[in-house]
Amino acid sequence: QVQLQESGPGLVKPSETLSLTCTVSGGSMRSHYWSWIRQPPGKGLEWIGYIYYSGSTNYNPSLKSRVTISVDTSKNQFSLKLSSVTAADTAVYYCARVLVTMVRGVIEGPNWFDPWGQGTLVTVSS
Amino acid sequence: QTVVTQEPSFSVSPGGTVTLTCGLSSGSVSTSYYPSWYQQTPGQAPRTLIYSTNTRSSGVSDRFSGSILGNKAALTITGAQADDESNYYCVLYMGSGVWVFGGGTKLTVL
Numbered sequence: 001q002v003q004l005q006e007s008g009p010g011l012v013k014p015s016e017t018l019s020l021t022c023t024v025s026g027g028s029m030r031s032h033y034w035s036w037i038r039q040p041p042g043k044g045l046e047w048i049g050y051i052y053y054s055g056s057t058n059y060n061p062s063l064k065s066r067v068t069i070s071v072d073t074s075k076n077q078f079s080l081k082l083s084s085v086t087a088a089d090t091a092v093y094y095c096a097r098v099l100v101t102m103v104r105g106v107i108e109g110p111n112w113f114d115p116w117g118q119g120t121l122v123t124v125s126s
Numbered sequence: 127q128t129v130v131t132q133e134p135s136f137s138v139s140p141g142g143t144v145t146l147t148c149g150l151s152s153g154s155v156s157t158s159y160y161p162s163w164y165q166q167t168p169g170q171a172p173r174t175l176i177y178s179t180n181t182r183s184s185g186v187s188d189r190f191s192g193s194i195l196g197n198k199a200a201l202t203i204t205g206a207q208a209d210d211e212s213n214y215y216c217v218l219y220m221g222s223g224v225w226v227f228g229g230g231t232k233l234t235v236l
Contacts, residue, residue, distance in 0.1 A: 058223035112162040112177035
């Protein structure tokens, strides 16, 4: 069964770039969508963006200018970069597979996030 | 900016039934938003409960059910148990490859 594991620095300085990697095990990344989601301490979940195994991406409009998600299927990994971070970017970052239904190349139908990684806390502080 | 609304908190007695809702700041939630529901206990990753409005994820108890009630998506828990005490999040698919999470509902069983 597919499992996901986040990794990366737990502390990032303000104005720098946050970089995380999600390693997928127990299955192939092919034909699936993969997403990043975050949760500030004590707050709710926020969808950051997704990447298709082929490399196409889409991002939360509120973060779009600072987010880059990339994929390396040879390593079964996908990555998140968030630039110009501030304290507001302090959060637990989760990676998740997005199960979708496609109609004529468009996501149109049942879709949900499963499974999720355990999450990794990233603190933005000098 | 679309806001997905959930009750901040709810309480239910052991053995009781509770319905949590997921709405939109503007407009109605329909099955076309493919609402899904997740349960999260402190320090843990979210767990999928319901997807596509009313389909239970594998291994999820039939005490959990999803529906559309009026203009909102709903998660109903019957026969509430102590370990149902968690945070519950809904997420709606807005189309064009964009998802929006609700703010979550903290459920207390007492």
